[in-house]
Amino acid sequence: MYRVRSELAAFINKQDRLVPFSSYFLVRSFLRFFVVFFFLKFLDPIYEQGKSNEAEMLEQLLIFTRGGLVLWSSCRALGNALKGSPIDALIRSCLLEERSADSSFSHESYTLKWAFHNELGLVFVAVYQRILHLLYVDDLLTAVRREFSEIYDPKRISYDDFDEMFRQLQKEAEARAEEMKKLKQSGRALPVQAKKGGAGQRALTGVQGNGAKKGTGGGAAKDDSDGDMGSGRLLSNGVDNGTKGINKSRVASMGKENGAPDTGAFDVNKLKMRSKTGKKGDGEKKSAPTKGEPKKAVKKNRVWDDKPVEESKLDFTYEKGDERMEREVVVVRGESMMDKEEVISSESEGEEEDELEGAKPEAKKKGWFSSMFKSIAGNSSLEKANLEPALKALKDRLMTKNVAEEIAEKLCESVATSLEGKKLGSFTRVSSTVQTAMEEALLRILTPKRSIDILRDVHAAKEQGRPYVVVFVGVNGVGKSTNLAKVAYWLLQHDVSVMLAACDTFRSGAVEQLRTHARRLQIPIFEKGYEKDPAIVAKEAIQEAARNKSDVVLVDTAGRMQDNEPLMRALSKLINLNNPDLVLFVGEALVGNDAVDQLSKFNQKLADLSTVATARLIDGILLTKFDTIDDKVGAALSMVYISGAPVMFVGCGQSYTDLKKLNVKSIVKTLLK
Amino acid sequence: MDLEQLANQTKQWISEQPVEQIYIAVAVLFITFAFFLILSFLRTSKSNTIVLAGLSGSGKTILFYQLRDGSPHQGTVTSMEPNDDTFVLHSDLSEEKQKKRAVPVHLIDVPGHPRLKPKLDDYLPQAAGLVFTVDAQDFLYNYQAAAEYLYDILTKAIVAKKKIPVLILCNKTDKVTAHSKEFIKKQLEKEIDKLRASRNAISTADVTNEVVLGTPGTPFSFSQCQNKVTEAEASGLTGNISQVEQFIKENIRR
Numbered sequence: 033m034y035r036v037r038s039e040l041a042a043f044i045n046k047q048d049r050l051v052p053f054s055s056y057f058l059v060r061s062f063l064r065f066f067v068v069f070f071f072l073k074f075l076d077p078i079y080e081q082g083k084s085n086e087a088e089m090l091e092q093l094l095i096f097t098r099g100g101l102v103l104w105s106s107c108r109a110l111g112n113a114l115k116g117s118p119i120d121a122l123i124r125s126c127l128l129e130e131r132s133a134d135s136s137f138s139h140e141s142y143t144l145k146w147a148f149h150n151e152l153g154l155v156f157v158a159v160y161q162r163i164l165h166l167l168y169v170d171d172l173l174t175a176v177r178r179e180f181s182e183i184y185d186p187k188r189i190s191y192d193d194f195d196e197m198f199r200q201l202q203k204e205a206e207a208r209a210e211e212m213k214k215l216k217q218s219g220r221a222l223p224v225q226a227k228k229g230g231a232g233q234r235a236l237t238g239v240q241g242n243g244a245k246k247g248t249g250g251g252a253a254k255d256d257s258d259g260d261m262g263s264g265r266l267l268s269n270g271v272d273n274g275t276k277g278i279n280k281s282r283v284a285s286m287g288k289e290n291g292a293p294d295t296g297a298f299d300v301n302k303l304k305m306r307s308k309t310g311k312k313g314d315g316e317k318k319s320a321p322t323k324g325e326p327k328k329a330v331k332k333n334r335v336w337d338d339k340p341v342e343e344s345k346l347d348f349t350y351e352k353g354d355e356r357m358e359r360e361v362v363v364v365r366g367e368s369m370m371d372k373e374e375v376i377s378s379e380s381e382g383e384e385e386d387e388l389e390g391a392k393p394e395a396k397k398k399g400w401f402s403s404m405f406k407s408i409a410g411n412s413s414l415e416k417a418n419l420e421p422a423l424k425a426l427k428d429r430l431m432t433k434n435v436a437e438e439i440a441e442k443l444c445e446s447v448a449t450s451l452e453g454k455k456l457g458s459f460t461r462v463s464s465t466v467q468t469a470m471e472e473a474l475l476r477i478l479t480p481k482r483s484i485d486i487l488r489d490v491h492a493a494k495e496q497g498r499p500y501v502v503v504f505v506g507v508n509g510v511g512k513s514t515n516l517a518k519v520a521y522w523l524l525q526h527d528v529s530v531m532l533a534a535c536d537t538f539r540s541g542a543v544e545q546l547r548t549h550a551r552r553l554q555i556p557i558f559e560k561g562y563e564k565d566p567a568i569v570a571k572e573a574i575q576e577a578a579r580n581k582s583d584v585v586l587v588d589t590a591g592r593m594q595d596n597e598p599l600m601r602a603l604s605k606l607i608n609l610n611n612p613d614l615v616l617f618v619g620e621a622l623v624g625n626d627a628v629d630q631l632s633k634f635n636q637k638l639a640d641l642s643t644v645a646t647a648r649l650i651d652g653i654l655l656t657k658f659d660t661i662d663d664k665v666g667a668a669l670s671m672v673y674i675s676g677a678p679v680m681f682v683g684c685g686q687s688y689t690d691l692k693k694l695n696v697k698s699i700v701k702t703l704l705k
Numbered sequence: 706m707d708l709e710q711l712a713n714q715t716k717q718w719i720s721e722q723p724v725e726q727i728y729i730a731v732a733v734l735f736i737t738f739a740f741f742l743i744l745s746f747l748r749t750s751k752s753n754t755i756v757l758a759g760l761s762g763s764g765k766t767i768l769f770y771q772l773r774d775g776s777p778h779q780g781t782v783t784s785m786e787p788n789d790d791t792f793v794l795h796s797d798l799s800e801e802k803q804k805k806r807a808v809p810v811h812l813i814d815v816p817g818h819p820r821l822k823p824k825l826d827d828y829l830p831q832a833a834g835l836v837f838t839v840d841a842q843d844f845l846y847n848y849q850a851a852a853e854y855l856y857d858i859l860t861k862a863i864v865a866k867k868k869i870p871v872l873i874l875c876n877k878t879d880k881v882t883a884h885s886k887e888f889i890k891k892q893l894e895k896e897i898d899k900l901r902a903s904r905n906a907i908s909t910a911d912v913t914n915e916v917v918l919g920t921p922g923t924p925f926s927f928s929q930c931q932n933k934v935t936e937a938e939a940s941g942l943t944g945n946i947s948q949v950e951q952f953i954k955e956n957i958r959r
């Protein structure tokens with residue numbers, strides 16, 4: 033001990049100039065020691081709390097029955113500690129709208145994910161802040177579902193013992209997610225030796241994880257493809273192993289993506305670059321003449337292509353009405369079909385079924401036999417594999433009825449999520465269960481979620497002393513003006529005074545057309561001729577209606593394609609300026625997959641270009657040309673599903689009385705025939 | 706040809722049996738048939754089903770669990786499916802002397818979300834009474850929708866034919882801003898009057914309003930309905946549901 037000390041002293045004394053240095057060194061090391069000590073003592077609890085804060089990043093996990101009773105909640109404050117009750121919003125706008133196959137739902141500042149247990153009729157919902165991206169939620173939901181279904185008992189209501197289990201599950205799920213994250217990060221940082229084992233093994237070292245990721249999950253790592261490419265190259269040059277071949281092909285594919293000179297990809301990339309530059313030049317040239325200039329004060333002619341503007345415009349707007357036409361007044365042609373009851377014919381059903389059965393006897397027999405056995409046995413639960421063929425058949429049937437493809441797809445997925453895991457009742461086949469579920473789903477979607485009684489709203493507006501304004505929007509040629517006249521006729525039959533507003537100031541003859549209708553129906557019309565701003569015309573029309581005490585104002589607008597930016601802007605300006613009571617989207621029943629695009633783009637543009645906080649979206653749908661489709665009624669379903677707006681009227685002919693209400697049951701029957 | 710052969714064969718077989726056996730067989734068949742007929746007659750005159758209906762958020766599911774278990778448990782969310790159960794009222798269970806006489810109640814809570822409205826039609830045929838819950842606190846925000854729903858129910862053919870008694874229950878009366886049942890009754894009557902005028906002979910998509918409510922000339926009032934319509938107050942969360950229970954007991958003991 034003395035020897036050490038003396039030697040140390042001698043050593044220190046030897047280096048004179050090192051004495052202050054060494055003491056400084058000693059002080060520094062002591063300081064470091066103290067810092068570490070304090071860190072461990074004081075900051076550790078904060079670190080622990082930080083960890084538990086992580087656990088609370090998941091705001092709430094709720095388990096409830098389909099009948100509405102909350103069985104268990106992860107936060108004890110009686111369920112409503114969250115702002116704005118997102119769970120109710122989830123149920124109303126997602127689960128009941130047959131969008132239960134979506135991956136997540138966001139409401140205000142929260143994101144929600146859910147899982148079903150269809151056999152027991154339970155729903156598991158996890159709520160967390162939208163800005164966080166928690167990876168372990170899906171994992172956690174499946175684990176919770178598994179554990180809870182074991183302790184669930186229909187008679188029991190309180191499940192307080194599940195708290196412990198839940199905390200444990202949450203820790204496990206988080207740990208798994210942390211591991212995945214670390215593997216991803218280390219895989220990026222360490223580009224070294226390849227793994228030895230098979231691609232499917234859980235990694236012990238970061239490198240093996242890297243190899244596994246490359247073998248299996250390639251697509252996810254696209255954003256760090258550069259780093260991986262480098263590591264991949266190293267890998268391929270490195271140790272020889274079984275997966276070398278796979279890695280090489282990965283490198284090759286990544287090389288293609290990054291534009292490296294490979295034989296196949298070479299031309300494509302060059303072509304892309306060439307077309308890009310070409311596009312740029314053309315785009316600039318084209319943008320000037322085709323798009324109207326909304327900045328200019330005077331509204332220019334709408335030009336559809338590059339033809340030169342004609343000098344003399346053909347404008348036949350008369351100053352005064354044509355006297356000869358005034359005498360022609362429409363005689364009351366009887367009741368509008370809106371007021372007649374719909375007779376559902378059930379006779380044609382039987383014939384169709386016989387034909388179908390006769391067509392495919394062979395394949396049906398085999399399937400029937402085996403499914404008969406299964407159905408008698410009764411206790412098989414529905415798996416996705418069993419549902420697949422039945423759902424595919426249903427989807428094809430829907431598509432033959434002119435339902436848009438992606439809508440049919442989404443619907444089938446939603447029905448699948450609601451049926452998975454359910455036990456088949458005895459003596460029921462898979463196809464009949466799927467059929468009943470689909471029928472219920474269709475009935476739910478087509479049933480309007482708000483009142484479609486326009487007359488009541490008209491009376492309510494009348495009491496408030498203002499006119500009820502309806503705006504008809506839609507793409508070109510769907511029948512806006514014709515159906516506007518039909519609606520006016522129907523309203524007149526119910527003793528409501530109507531006024532028309534001719535805000536289609538673009539199409540030749542539009543104003544005259546409306547004028548003729550107005551004359552025949554003997555109702556006032558407000559018009560300003562052509563080439564005027566439709567928004568201003570509508571505003572003045574409403575003021576005029578207020579002055580002469582008309583109950584309803586029907587505003588006709590020009591048809592416009594959903595992609596046409598300036599026209600959509602003009603439309604949203606009209607709606608923002610006048611704030612109508614009803615925005616009616618007119619769509620034809622003949623439309624196919626384009627219905628989805630039309631409605632979603634219209635709604636999107638109206639929402640984006642709105643000036644107020646709650647944007648006015650499409651409130652209702654008017655389905656036209658319904659008499660031209662025999663049983664291909666799918667367009668109604670596509671439109672209602674994508675927009676959530678109910679079908680208020682159906683136009684089924686070209687005379688004044690051909691307007692009726694949508695009969696939901698008959699549509700569902702026709703769709704599933 | 707086959708049928709004739711079969712018929713001949715059965716005739717031969719029947720003639721081969723001793724006569725008494727045939728008589729006994731026929732008699733047994735007749736007796737069992739008559740027995741079931743009588744049973745079915747007895748059953749239809751009594752039904753112990755009560756249906757809870759109302760707008761979404763008016764407190765039906767909470768009321769359901771209050772009646773069944775005596776507590777709202779941990780709260781509820783919007784129902785997606787009906788709650789259907791047969792039980793003895795919880796308040797009856799607690800009193801000893803009533804336990805023996807208590808009749809089990811079949812209570813059905815139908816979701817109020819507009820998309821699930823058609824489900825109500827499935828349960829109305831077996832209903833002995835209907836409880837229409839109204840949110841007394843937020844009444845002025847959605848009284849039009851409530852009146853429309855009530856009008857739809859009152860004009861259904863089944864309700865008018867079987868004269869199902871309706872109880873308009875003003876729920877959430879424990880809140881300070883809740884309205885009184887008289888106010889709610891008057892507002893609903895006014896709204897239904899307006900609805901009557903605007904609906905007239907129009908038939909909506911699924912519900913056929915075959916019945917004209919009340920007398921057309923005079924302003925509408927619930928006493929003009931053929932079925933009995935009464936009002937009551939309750940509070941689902943605190944458990945103040947005595948008026949509901951009274952209504953249920955009255956209509957089941959029929």
